[in-house]
Amino acid sequence: MDADFAQIENQRLPTLYEVLLRKTSPPVDLWSFYTFLSQFPYAIDFLDFWIDLMAHVRLCRDYVRGVKESIETRNGALIMDDAHSGESSILLDALLNEGYLDFKNSKRVSQFLRGNVEESLRISRLLDTYKLDHRQSTQSDREADEFLAAMVDDMLKQKTQKDKHPKITRKQLTSNALQICSQYLLSPQESPRYLINVPDEVRMKALYAVQSEHRFDPEVFEDLRNLSYNFLEMDCFPKFLSRVALHNLHDQLSDWRFQTTAAIGKLKGKNRGHRSASPLSAYSGLGRIALGLCWLGIGFWIGYVLIFLHYSRAIRVTTIVPFGIGCYFSICGIYQVDILYSWFGVTQRLMYEKKLPTDTDEGYPKIKTRVPTIFALLGGRSRLMPVHHPFIKNMLFKRGTWCFLLVTVSTAVLTVLFSCVPGKRI
Structure with a gap:
């Protein structure tokens, strides 16, 4: 793959997607693109949003990967605290076998994080049985996705206590999604990097999903991600290429953007x-x-x-x-x-x-x-x-x-x- 990409670099200019994935070489690397956009206060907010969103997607995938590894590595030494442990074990195995824990598939990651596993008849039946038994023993009225979330978090907690390695939790993912909203979507007064020119229906849809429905899966920000990418690709990236690819003399840009961070x-x-x-x-x-x-x-x-x-x-x-x-x-x-x-x-x-x-x-x-x-x-x-x-x-x-x-x-x-x-x- 690296040899093929090296050959491609000899034939054409890079694409925005290649730059965002950090596959390109200077002077068209991601840091150069970020530096170029630093002179445009509103444009760089969209790149910051993209970077933060991709970090959130990676956290979601790491969470699903942790669940998958916990299921694959569990053994008979695990303590079965109650009669429901056997049912939960069967349900988690079914999730693994049906591909809902494929952390490389963004659609599967979002479905699992939402608890949307009704597409599989087998998992739906197992979940209904687990939910019915659990309600009879605890008198709880939680929804199916909450049952699944609680079961997975309990398993990760046991795995963390055993291996002494911290795992990503749903609480951390929820907090990260709320932070993205507060940083970019609330209002020009409340959000330090508010995304301008974003349709209100798209912004409100994401806010409602995160704040009211308590969702944090990647599909929540899907429309915003596509909008940000199109803006960077159509308006910003051509100017960047014409600046750094056709010229080797550049007036020094102001570093105002980086003066707000203490470390920088x-x-x-x-x-x-x-x-x-x-x-x-x-x-x-x-x-x-x-x-x-x-x-x-x-x-x-x-x-x-x-x-x-x-x-x-x-x-x-x-x-x-x-x-x-x-x-x-x-x-x-x-x-x-x-x-x-x-x-x-x-x-x-x-x-x-x-x-x-x-x-x-x-x-x-x-x-x-x-x-x-x-x-x-x-x-x-x-x-x-x-x-x-x-x-x-x-x-x-x-x-x-x-x-x-x-x-x-x-x-x-x-x-x-x-x-x-x-x-x-x-």
Whole structure:
């Protein structure tokens, strides 16, 4: 699978889904996308919501996986406290055999977490029998899903006490779902990251399911997840690709988004020494254009001086130096593609801050981050990183070659013009 994906990376740009799954390489990885969206306050809320929702889905799958492992590893040493333990054991085995504990299937996970297992006639009968006996012994009027939830939680509690390893509980999943609602869905005043432009019926449907029906399965947020993904895919991701895939010069983005978190604030303080005062680094495009115009002005001044002092054409050829430097920086600034960066396969980070610690997890490959020392002279090396995506690297190389052709032609035209015109001493 990795070999196939590596081949795909040589042929096309990545998709949003691949970025969200952390399969892509810099500069089109998830952290770069998150950094890019940090300049759009409302857009990044949708990405935060997606990340939190995927974390909730993983918790739900881990819960179902824990239930499945508890059933598979139980043995005769388990203490049967009452006559209902045998019935519960048969019911849990039926759930396992019918595939309701397939934690890789999102639909099955949601069905199990809701207690919606009536599709299977066998499980429905077992649940009705267990419910009837349990009601006769406890005089309880709980619904079928509550019976199932209580039975599973009791089993996980016994498993936790035996193995000394904590298991995820339904209470934790419920709390996590409520936290997502309070963070994104309540109102602009109550939710710090309120999702704007979300239809009221979609938002209220999710709130009612979580707050009133006490649901926490992934299907509760299904409509919101699709809406968020479509917004990121249609409105945000194309802008991100056009920014980082077609250019290797980027003005430094503000880190306002990360100043609210204490941990990142401390990290920012430690990295404050890496910040460069060079305008070529903080304002890459505008800084190069300004520097290029200065060199072009110097070239024009030298050219006119040599012409009106009636110097020979051989001496006037020296204007190639300021004209060459001026054309290089001006064209690179206009196209936002540094020629040397593209040839050496490096690009600028969107911010000085290093990657988040999660980027070094198992989901991320170990990649090199060192760049040649010579680039310290071209606007600072602290914001540079290698381009690891082969298709983007090749595309930037072609754009850099095109810019080099423009620089060569422009320099040649200006140098020939100021060298060949007749001189006249004033």
